[in-house]
Amino acid sequence: MSRNDVLVNVDWVQEHLGQPGIVFVEVDEDASAYDGGHIEGAVKLDWKKDLQDPLRRDYLDKTAFEALLSSKGVSNDDTVVLYGGNNNWFAAYAYWYFKIYGHRDVKLMDGGRKKWELDGRPLSKDAVERPATQYQASEPDLSIRAFRDEVVASIGSKNLVDVRSPDEFSGKILAPAHLPQEQSQRAGHVPTAINIPWSKAANEDGTFKSDEELAKLYAEQGFDDSRPTIAYCRIGERSSHTWFVLRELLGKTDVKNYDGSWVEYGSLVGVPIEK
Protein backbone atom coordinates (compact mmCIF):
# COMPACT_ATOMS: atom_id res chain seq x y z
CA MET A 1 0.00 0.00 0.00
CA SER A 2 1.36 3.41 -0.89
CA ARG A 3 0.09 6.94 -1.23
CA ASN A 4 -0.78 6.46 -4.90
CA ASP A 5 -3.04 3.52 -4.09
CA VAL A 6 -5.17 5.38 -1.58
CA LEU A 7 -5.03 9.05 -2.52
CA VAL A 8 -5.87 10.93 -5.71
CA ASN A 9 -5.42 14.64 -6.31
CA VAL A 10 -7.98 17.08 -7.63
CA ASP A 11 -6.49 17.07 -11.15
CA TRP A 12 -6.90 13.31 -11.34
CA VAL A 13 -10.52 13.63 -10.26
CA GLN A 14 -11.28 16.29 -12.84
CA GLU A 15 -9.68 14.14 -15.56
CA HIS A 16 -11.70 11.08 -14.54
CA LEU A 17 -15.16 12.59 -14.17
CA GLY A 18 -17.81 10.43 -15.80
CA GLN A 19 -15.47 7.49 -16.29
CA PRO A 20 -17.24 4.13 -15.88
CA GLY A 21 -16.07 2.07 -12.95
CA ILE A 22 -15.32 5.09 -10.76
CA VAL A 23 -17.87 6.40 -8.28
CA PHE A 24 -17.25 9.75 -6.60
CA VAL A 25 -18.89 10.03 -3.20
CA GLU A 26 -19.23 13.20 -1.15
CA VAL A 27 -19.45 12.53 2.59
CA ASP A 28 -20.52 15.33 4.86
CA GLU A 29 -22.22 15.87 8.11
CA ASP A 30 -23.65 19.08 6.74
CA ALA A 31 -25.49 17.65 3.75
CA SER A 32 -26.47 21.14 2.58
CA ALA A 33 -22.91 21.50 1.26
CA TYR A 34 -23.58 18.81 -1.34
CA ASP A 35 -26.95 20.28 -2.23
CA GLY A 36 -25.36 23.68 -2.85
CA GLY A 37 -23.01 22.15 -5.44
CA HIS A 38 -21.01 18.94 -5.72
CA ILE A 39 -18.48 17.35 -8.02
CA GLU A 40 -20.28 16.34 -11.19
CA GLY A 41 -21.74 12.86 -10.92
CA ALA A 42 -20.88 12.44 -7.24
CA VAL A 43 -23.40 10.74 -4.98
CA LYS A 44 -24.06 11.93 -1.44
CA LEU A 45 -23.60 10.11 1.83
CA ASP A 46 -24.87 11.93 4.88
CA TRP A 47 -22.59 11.00 7.77
CA LYS A 48 -25.44 10.92 10.24
CA LYS A 49 -28.54 9.97 8.29
CA ASP A 50 -26.91 7.42 5.99
CA LEU A 51 -23.91 6.07 7.87
CA GLN A 52 -25.09 5.88 11.50
CA ASP A 53 -27.55 3.37 12.90
CA PRO A 54 -30.76 5.33 13.52
CA LEU A 55 -31.28 3.83 16.98
CA ARG A 56 -28.10 2.53 18.58
CA ARG A 57 -24.82 4.44 18.69
CA ASP A 58 -23.02 2.39 16.04
CA TYR A 59 -22.36 2.24 12.36
CA LEU A 60 -24.73 0.30 10.08
CA ASP A 61 -24.73 -3.46 10.23
CA LYS A 62 -23.66 -5.44 7.17
CA THR A 63 -27.16 -5.82 5.71
CA ALA A 64 -27.95 -2.12 6.08
CA PHE A 65 -24.59 -1.13 4.56
CA GLU A 66 -25.27 -3.42 1.58
CA ALA A 67 -28.71 -1.85 1.13
CA LEU A 68 -27.25 1.66 1.34
CA LEU A 69 -24.53 1.08 -1.26
CA SER A 70 -26.92 -0.81 -3.53
CA SER A 71 -29.35 2.10 -3.45
CA LYS A 72 -26.52 4.56 -4.23
CA GLY A 73 -25.51 2.51 -7.26
CA VAL A 74 -22.10 1.41 -5.97
CA SER A 75 -20.81 -1.98 -7.17
CA ASN A 76 -18.23 -4.17 -5.49
CA ASP A 77 -15.91 -3.69 -8.47
CA ASP A 78 -16.16 0.11 -8.56
CA THR A 79 -13.30 2.36 -7.54
CA VAL A 80 -14.83 4.56 -4.86
CA VAL A 81 -13.31 8.04 -4.50
CA LEU A 82 -14.39 9.81 -1.32
CA TYR A 83 -14.22 13.51 -0.56
CA GLY A 84 -15.98 15.93 1.76
CA GLY A 85 -15.92 19.00 3.94
CA ASN A 86 -14.19 19.55 7.29
CA ASN A 87 -10.80 18.78 5.75
CA ASN A 88 -12.03 15.31 4.73
CA TRP A 89 -12.78 14.21 8.32
CA PHE A 90 -16.03 12.53 7.38
CA ALA A 91 -14.67 11.23 4.09
CA ALA A 92 -11.81 9.62 6.04
CA TYR A 93 -14.36 8.12 8.41
CA ALA A 94 -16.21 6.70 5.37
CA TYR A 95 -12.90 5.36 3.99
CA TRP A 96 -12.31 3.48 7.25
CA TYR A 97 -15.94 2.28 7.15
CA PHE A 98 -15.62 1.00 3.53
CA LYS A 99 -12.48 -0.85 4.66
CA ILE A 100 -14.36 -2.36 7.64
CA TYR A 101 -16.82 -3.85 5.14
CA GLY A 102 -14.07 -4.96 2.77
CA HIS A 103 -14.47 -2.67 -0.24
CA ARG A 104 -11.60 -3.52 -2.54
CA ASP A 105 -10.68 -0.19 -4.11
CA VAL A 106 -11.38 2.97 -2.16
CA LYS A 107 -9.47 6.24 -2.27
CA LEU A 108 -9.62 9.74 -0.81
CA MET A 109 -9.46 12.92 -2.89
CA ASP A 110 -6.59 14.88 -1.33
CA GLY A 111 -7.82 18.15 0.15
CA GLY A 112 -11.50 17.33 -0.16
CA ARG A 113 -14.12 19.96 -0.92
CA LYS A 114 -11.95 22.71 0.43
CA LYS A 115 -9.10 22.21 -2.02
CA TRP A 116 -11.60 21.82 -4.87
CA GLU A 117 -13.38 25.07 -3.91
CA LEU A 118 -10.20 27.05 -3.27
CA ASP A 119 -9.02 26.07 -6.75
CA GLY A 120 -12.30 27.41 -8.15
CA ARG A 121 -13.13 24.08 -9.79
CA PRO A 122 -16.66 23.48 -11.13
CA LEU A 123 -19.50 22.30 -8.91
CA SER A 124 -22.81 20.94 -10.17
CA LYS A 125 -26.30 21.12 -8.71
CA ASP A 126 -27.65 18.43 -11.03
CA ALA A 127 -29.38 15.52 -9.32
CA VAL A 128 -27.31 12.33 -9.55
CA GLU A 129 -29.07 9.04 -10.19
CA ARG A 130 -27.20 5.79 -10.55
CA PRO A 131 -28.89 2.46 -11.29
CA ALA A 132 -29.26 0.30 -8.18
CA THR A 133 -26.79 -2.53 -7.64
CA GLN A 134 -26.59 -5.69 -5.55
CA TYR A 135 -23.73 -4.73 -3.25
CA GLN A 136 -22.21 -7.52 -1.16
CA ALA A 137 -20.24 -6.50 1.92
CA SER A 138 -17.71 -8.65 3.79
CA GLU A 139 -18.04 -9.43 7.46
CA PRO A 140 -16.73 -6.42 9.45
CA ASP A 141 -12.93 -6.33 9.76
CA LEU A 142 -12.56 -5.58 13.45
CA SER A 143 -8.77 -5.52 13.22
CA ILE A 144 -9.08 -1.79 12.48
CA ARG A 145 -11.72 -0.91 15.09
CA ALA A 146 -11.06 -0.50 18.82
CA PHE A 147 -13.67 -0.77 21.56
CA ARG A 148 -13.62 0.81 25.02
CA ASP A 149 -12.33 -2.19 26.98
CA GLU A 150 -9.35 -2.48 24.68
CA VAL A 151 -8.61 1.22 25.14
CA VAL A 152 -8.63 0.91 28.93
CA ALA A 153 -6.41 -2.20 28.70
CA SER A 154 -4.02 -0.35 26.41
CA ILE A 155 -3.13 2.40 28.87
CA GLY A 156 0.64 2.41 29.21
CA SER A 157 1.21 -0.31 26.65
CA LYS A 158 0.00 0.82 23.20
CA ASN A 159 0.33 4.08 21.33
CA LEU A 160 -2.83 5.93 22.30
CA VAL A 161 -3.00 8.87 19.94
CA ASP A 162 -5.42 11.61 20.92
CA VAL A 163 -5.87 13.65 17.76
CA ARG A 164 -8.07 16.40 19.22
CA SER A 165 -6.83 19.96 19.61
CA PRO A 166 -4.51 20.71 22.56
CA ASP A 167 -7.32 22.54 24.36
CA GLU A 168 -9.61 19.52 24.11
CA PHE A 169 -6.74 17.23 25.21
CA SER A 170 -6.07 19.39 28.26
CA GLY A 171 -9.76 19.60 29.08
CA LYS A 172 -10.03 23.36 28.54
CA ILE A 173 -12.81 22.78 26.01
CA LEU A 174 -14.98 19.72 25.42
CA ALA A 175 -15.67 19.88 21.70
CA PRO A 176 -14.19 21.45 18.60
CA ALA A 177 -14.74 25.19 18.89
CA HIS A 178 -17.34 25.44 16.16
CA LEU A 179 -19.77 23.63 18.48
CA PRO A 180 -21.48 24.80 21.68
CA GLN A 181 -19.46 23.73 24.72
CA GLU A 182 -22.31 21.97 26.54
CA GLN A 183 -21.48 18.31 26.93
CA SER A 184 -22.24 15.76 29.60
CA GLN A 185 -18.96 13.88 29.71
CA ARG A 186 -15.84 14.64 31.74
CA ALA A 187 -13.02 16.66 30.20
CA GLY A 188 -9.48 15.40 29.74
CA HIS A 189 -7.80 12.47 27.99
CA VAL A 190 -6.94 8.78 28.37
CA PRO A 191 -3.87 8.43 30.62
CA THR A 192 -0.61 7.94 28.66
CA ALA A 193 -2.20 9.18 25.42
CA ILE A 194 0.00 11.39 23.29
CA ASN A 195 -1.61 14.45 21.73
CA ILE A 196 -0.86 14.66 18.02
CA PRO A 197 -3.67 16.81 16.59
CA TRP A 198 -5.02 15.60 13.25
CA SER A 199 -4.37 19.08 11.86
CA LYS A 200 -0.61 18.61 12.11
CA ALA A 201 -0.93 16.02 9.32
CA ALA A 202 -2.62 18.44 6.92
CA ASN A 203 -1.69 21.58 5.04
CA GLU A 204 -3.85 24.67 5.30
CA ASP A 205 -5.64 23.81 2.03
CA GLY A 206 -6.69 20.46 3.51
CA THR A 207 -4.22 18.27 1.59
CA PHE A 208 -2.08 15.77 3.45
CA LYS A 209 1.53 16.62 4.19
CA SER A 210 4.23 14.63 2.39
CA ASP A 211 5.20 11.16 3.61
CA GLU A 212 8.55 12.55 4.79
CA GLU A 213 6.89 15.32 6.81
CA LEU A 214 4.38 12.87 8.27
CA ALA A 215 7.01 10.31 9.27
CA LYS A 216 9.00 13.06 11.00
CA LEU A 217 5.90 14.41 12.78
CA TYR A 218 4.95 11.15 14.49
CA ALA A 219 8.54 10.22 15.31
CA GLU A 220 9.07 13.59 17.00
CA GLN A 221 5.89 13.32 19.04
CA GLY A 222 6.86 10.07 20.71
CA PHE A 223 5.06 7.56 18.49
CA ASP A 224 6.59 4.12 19.15
CA ASP A 225 6.73 2.00 15.99
CA SER A 226 7.14 -1.19 17.99
CA ARG A 227 3.70 -0.85 19.61
CA PRO A 228 0.17 -1.32 18.30
CA THR A 229 -1.80 1.91 17.99
CA ILE A 230 -5.27 3.21 18.79
CA ALA A 231 -6.33 6.65 17.56
CA TYR A 232 -9.27 8.53 19.04
CA CYS A 233 -10.87 11.97 19.02
CA ARG A 234 -14.34 13.03 20.15
CA ILE A 235 -16.65 10.97 17.91
CA GLY A 236 -14.22 9.08 15.67
CA GLU A 237 -14.01 11.10 12.46
CA ARG A 238 -10.87 13.17 13.08
CA SER A 239 -9.22 9.98 14.35
CA SER A 240 -10.18 8.31 11.07
CA HIS A 241 -8.12 11.02 9.37
CA THR A 242 -5.10 10.11 11.52
CA TRP A 243 -5.83 6.38 11.15
CA PHE A 244 -5.65 6.95 7.39
CA VAL A 245 -2.32 8.74 7.73
CA LEU A 246 -0.75 6.10 9.99
CA ARG A 247 -2.00 2.95 8.29
CA GLU A 248 -2.65 3.91 4.68
CA LEU A 249 -0.02 6.59 4.00
CA LEU A 250 2.78 5.61 6.40
CA GLY A 251 2.07 1.86 6.25
CA LYS A 252 2.16 1.29 10.01
CA THR A 253 0.72 -2.04 11.10
CA ASP A 254 -1.91 -2.75 13.75
CA VAL A 255 -3.57 0.65 13.83
CA LYS A 256 -7.15 0.89 15.08
CA ASN A 257 -9.68 3.68 15.18
CA TYR A 258 -11.64 4.01 18.43
CA ASP A 259 -14.86 5.45 17.07
CA GLY A 260 -16.48 5.50 20.50
CA SER A 261 -13.84 8.13 21.28
CA TRP A 262 -14.11 10.78 23.97
CA VAL A 263 -17.90 11.01 23.91
CA GLU A 264 -17.91 7.42 25.11
CA TYR A 265 -14.71 7.29 27.17
CA GLY A 266 -15.40 10.56 28.99
CA SER A 267 -18.79 9.21 30.05
CA LEU A 268 -17.62 5.83 31.40
CA VAL A 269 -17.97 5.30 35.13
CA GLY A 270 -14.76 4.56 36.96
CA VAL A 271 -12.19 4.69 34.14
CA PRO A 272 -8.99 6.67 34.70
CA ILE A 273 -8.75 10.16 33.19
CA GLU A 274 -5.82 12.53 33.02
CA LYS A 275 -6.11 16.27 32.65
Place this chain on the structure above:
Amino acid sequence: MCGAPKQGGSLAGIDLSTQTVIQGSVWHDGAPVAGAYVRLLDGTDEFTAEVVTSPEGEFRFFAAPGTWKLRALAPAGKGQRVLDAEVGLNETTVVLD
Protein backbone atom coordinates in the same frame (compact mmCIF):
# COMPACT_ATOMS: atom_id res chain seq x y z
CA MET B 1 -21.96 16.20 15.65
CA CYS B 2 -18.66 17.54 14.54
CA GLY B 3 -19.74 19.36 11.41
CA ALA B 4 -20.36 23.05 11.80
CA PRO B 5 -23.90 24.26 12.37
CA LYS B 6 -25.29 26.94 10.08
CA GLN B 7 -23.12 30.04 10.42
CA GLY B 8 -24.35 33.44 11.54
CA GLY B 9 -27.94 34.28 12.29
CA SER B 10 -29.72 34.44 15.62
CA LEU B 11 -28.06 33.91 18.98
CA ALA B 12 -31.32 32.49 20.32
CA GLY B 13 -30.74 29.36 22.38
CA ILE B 14 -27.08 30.20 23.09
CA ASP B 15 -26.33 30.81 26.76
CA LEU B 16 -24.01 33.82 26.72
CA SER B 17 -23.51 33.60 30.49
CA THR B 18 -21.52 30.38 30.01
CA GLN B 19 -20.45 30.27 26.33
CA THR B 20 -17.54 32.21 24.88
CA VAL B 21 -18.82 33.03 21.42
CA ILE B 22 -16.44 34.45 18.82
CA GLN B 23 -18.29 35.60 15.75
CA GLY B 24 -18.03 38.04 12.91
CA SER B 25 -17.63 38.23 9.19
CA VAL B 26 -15.01 38.04 6.47
CA TRP B 27 -14.65 41.02 4.14
CA HIS B 28 -12.82 41.71 0.90
CA ASP B 29 -12.98 44.84 -1.27
CA GLY B 30 -15.78 46.31 0.84
CA ALA B 31 -18.06 43.27 0.60
CA PRO B 32 -18.66 40.17 2.77
CA VAL B 33 -17.12 36.94 1.50
CA ALA B 34 -19.33 33.85 1.39
CA GLY B 35 -17.71 30.41 1.41
CA ALA B 36 -14.45 31.54 3.04
CA TYR B 37 -12.69 29.00 5.28
CA VAL B 38 -12.13 30.47 8.75
CA ARG B 39 -9.87 28.74 11.26
CA LEU B 40 -9.63 29.35 14.97
CA LEU B 41 -6.08 28.84 16.26
CA ASP B 42 -5.16 28.65 19.94
CA GLY B 43 -2.40 30.55 21.77
CA THR B 44 0.24 28.22 20.30
CA ASP B 45 -1.13 28.63 16.76
CA GLU B 46 -2.59 25.14 16.82
CA PHE B 47 -5.80 24.44 14.90
CA THR B 48 -8.91 24.36 17.07
CA ALA B 49 -11.77 24.58 14.60
CA GLU B 50 -12.73 25.61 11.10
CA VAL B 51 -16.01 26.78 9.57
CA VAL B 52 -17.15 28.01 6.17
CA THR B 53 -18.76 31.47 6.09
CA SER B 54 -22.48 31.83 5.38
CA PRO B 55 -23.87 33.56 2.27
CA GLU B 56 -23.59 36.78 4.36
CA GLY B 57 -19.92 36.09 5.10
CA GLU B 58 -20.51 35.21 8.76
CA PHE B 59 -18.70 32.77 11.04
CA ARG B 60 -19.16 31.67 14.68
CA PHE B 61 -17.03 29.74 17.18
CA PHE B 62 -17.64 28.47 20.69
CA ALA B 63 -14.32 28.82 22.47
CA ALA B 64 -13.09 29.58 25.97
CA PRO B 65 -11.74 32.80 27.48
CA GLY B 66 -8.24 33.60 26.23
CA THR B 67 -6.23 34.72 23.22
CA TRP B 68 -7.20 33.30 19.84
CA LYS B 69 -6.16 33.82 16.24
CA LEU B 70 -8.59 33.77 13.33
CA ARG B 71 -7.26 32.91 9.87
CA ALA B 72 -9.42 33.19 6.78
CA LEU B 73 -8.68 31.52 3.44
CA ALA B 74 -10.64 32.07 0.23
CA PRO B 75 -9.90 32.15 -3.49
CA ALA B 76 -9.77 35.99 -3.11
CA GLY B 77 -6.94 35.90 -0.55
CA LYS B 78 -5.96 35.35 3.08
CA GLY B 79 -6.45 37.35 6.25
CA GLN B 80 -5.94 37.02 9.98
CA ARG B 81 -6.79 38.69 13.28
CA VAL B 82 -5.80 38.06 16.90
CA LEU B 83 -8.31 38.68 19.66
CA ASP B 84 -8.76 38.26 23.41
CA ALA B 85 -12.09 36.60 24.11
CA GLU B 86 -14.15 36.66 27.29
CA VAL B 87 -17.27 34.76 28.32
CA GLY B 88 -20.15 36.18 26.30
CA LEU B 89 -20.23 37.58 22.80
CA ASN B 90 -16.96 38.58 21.10
CA GLU B 91 -17.44 40.15 17.68
CA THR B 92 -14.75 40.78 15.11
CA THR B 93 -14.04 41.16 11.41
CA VAL B 94 -11.37 39.50 9.27
CA VAL B 95 -10.29 41.34 6.13
CA LEU B 96 -8.69 39.45 3.23
CA ASP B 97 -5.53 40.93 1.69
